[in-house]
Structure formats: structure tokens, C-alpha cells
Amino acid sequence: GENVEQHPSTLSVQEGDSAVIKCTYSDSASNYFPWYKQELGKGPQLIIDIRSNVGEKKDQRIAVTLNKTAKHFSLHITETQPEDSAVYFCAASIGTGRRALTFGSGTRLQVQP
Amino acid sequence: DGGITQSPKYLFRKEGQNVTLSCEQNLNHDAMYWYRQDPGQGLRLIYYSQIVNDFQKGDIAEGYSVSREKKESFPLTVTSAQKNPTAFYLCASSIGTGTMNTEAFFGQGTRLTVV
Numbered sequence: 001g002e003n004v005e006q007h008p009s010t011l012s013v014q015e016g017d018s019a020v021i022k023c024t025y026s027d028s029a030s031n032y033f034p035w036y037k038q039e040l041g042k043g044p045q046l047i048i049d050i051r052s053n054v055g056e057k058k059d060q061r062i063a064v065t066l067n068k069t070a071k072h073f074s075l076h077i078t079e080t081q082p083e084d085s086a087v088y089f090c091a092a093s094i095g096t097g098r099r100a101l102t103f104g105s106g107t108r109l110q111v112q113p
Numbered sequence: 114d115g116g117i118t119q120s121p122k123y124l125f126r127k128e129g130q131n132v133t134l135s136c137e138q139n140l141n142h143d144a145m146y147w148y149r150q151d152p153g154q155g156l157r158l159i160y161y162s163q164i165v166n167d168f169q170k171g172d173i174a175e176g177y178s179v180s181r182e183k184k185e186s187f188p189l190t191v192t193s194a195q196k197n198p199t200a201f202y203l204c205a206s207s208i209g210t211g212t213m214n215t216e217a218f219f220g221q222g223t224r225l226t227v228v
Contacts, residue, residue: 001172006155041222042204042221043117043220044203046218049135055143057192089155099144099209100146100158101158103148103155105153105158106153106155
């Protein structure tokens with residue numbers, strides 16, 4: 001089955017700096033790659049997603065890039081703010097068969113004011 | 114407001130007891146999921162259901178059971194066979210149709226503690 005690895009496990013940046021979180025996946029059939037943000041004691045919320053027919057997607061300060069050949073994708077947050085502090089999860093899934101997300105182990109992002 | 118509701122938020126169980134976690138959605142989604150979250154391990158899939166009256170085991174189904182009698186409800190029972198049930202449980206749903214995966218919406222979770 002699918003295996004998703006996520007790095008780093010913790011990341012501390014200064015306010016205004018950029019943050020990058022990287023994930024790799026194992027199943028070349030995966031075609032959907034969302035990123036979720038989870039605040040303490042709450043359920044994860046989707047912040048951006050990308051499909052395998054696209055190499056990059058941006059939404060204001062957040063961008064995701066996908067390299068299908070290398071089977072890795074990354075989350076980029078620019079101009080970080082204290083409210084960006086949370087745990088971020090990447091995930092992957094395939095379009096047929098088991099249509100459930102496989103998650104990475106998470107990255108705890110701390111933005112220092 | 115549309116969304117997913119999990120109840121209760123906190124649950125305490127004595128060893129040897131079964132307990133059922135509730136998950137209800139009013140998004141008219143076909144697919145529903147249960148994940149378990151432990152510190153530092155991300156979310157692991159317990160069970161999922163793509164349609165009413167059908168469900169499939171995920172990666173860590175042992176010691177758990179589910180039912181899907183109604184589209185809007187997907188309760189999870191943690192049985193006494195689950196050796197380490199203390200965890201944060203998350204329910205999710207998605208449209209679940211076609212070949213394209215779509216956004217999964219999560220509930221606020223139930224924290225289960227075995228005492």
C-alpha cells in the first residue's frame with residue numbers, strides 16, 4: 001500500500017521567514033496530494049491540494065509543488081505569521097480502489113514573533 | 114451549518130468495556146472515514162465506507178468495528194480486544210464519487226482515555 005514520509009518533524013522559523021515541508025510517497029498510482037493544518041485539540045483542515053496533472057499550485061502565501069518522477073511534493077509558506085503555528089500533515093491517495101488518504105507523520109511548525 | 118459532528122469530545126472507558134464513538138455529517142457525502150491519531154505518528158486509517166451498508170478495513174482495524182446503516186452516520190465501536198485504545202479519534206467525510214479524490218472534511222475529534 002501507499003507509504004508517505006514527511007520531514008522535518010519540527011520546524012522553527014522567525015516571523016516573516018519562509019517555511020518548507022517535504023513529503024515523499026511510494027505508490028506511483030497516487031494522484032491527489034492534500035495538505036492539512038491541525039491546531040491543538042481540533043480536527044485537521046485542508047489548506048491546499050494538488051492533483052498529479054499539475055506541477056505547482058499557489059494560494060496567497062501558500063504553495064505546493066509536485067514532482068511525479070521523484071515522487072515527492074512540498075509545502076511552501078512565505079511571510080510566516082504567528083498564526084501559522086500548528087501541525088501540518090501531507091497526504092496522498094489514488095483515484096481508484098481504496099480511496100482513502102494516507103497521511104505523513106506531521107510537522108510541528110513554530111513561528112517565533 | 115453543514116459539517117461533521119463527533120461526540121463526545123472526551124470519553125473515559127474502563128478496561129474491558131466496549132465504547133461507541135459517534136460521527137454524524139450533514140454534507141450529503143457518500144464516503145466516511147475513521148482515523149486514529151497518536152503523538153508523532155500522524156493519522157492512521159481504521160475503517161472507511163464509500164457507500165451505505167458497505168465498509169472496508171483500513172490499516173489498523175483490529176479491535177474496532179463500524180456500521181453504516183445511514184448515509185449521515187458512521188459510528189465506531191472500540192472493543193475490549195483493542196489493546197491500546199487511548200488515542201485521539203478523528204472522523205472524516207468526502208464526496209466520494211467518481212475517480213477523482215476530493216477534499217476530506219474532519220470532525221473535531223474524540224479523545225478516548227482508558228482508565
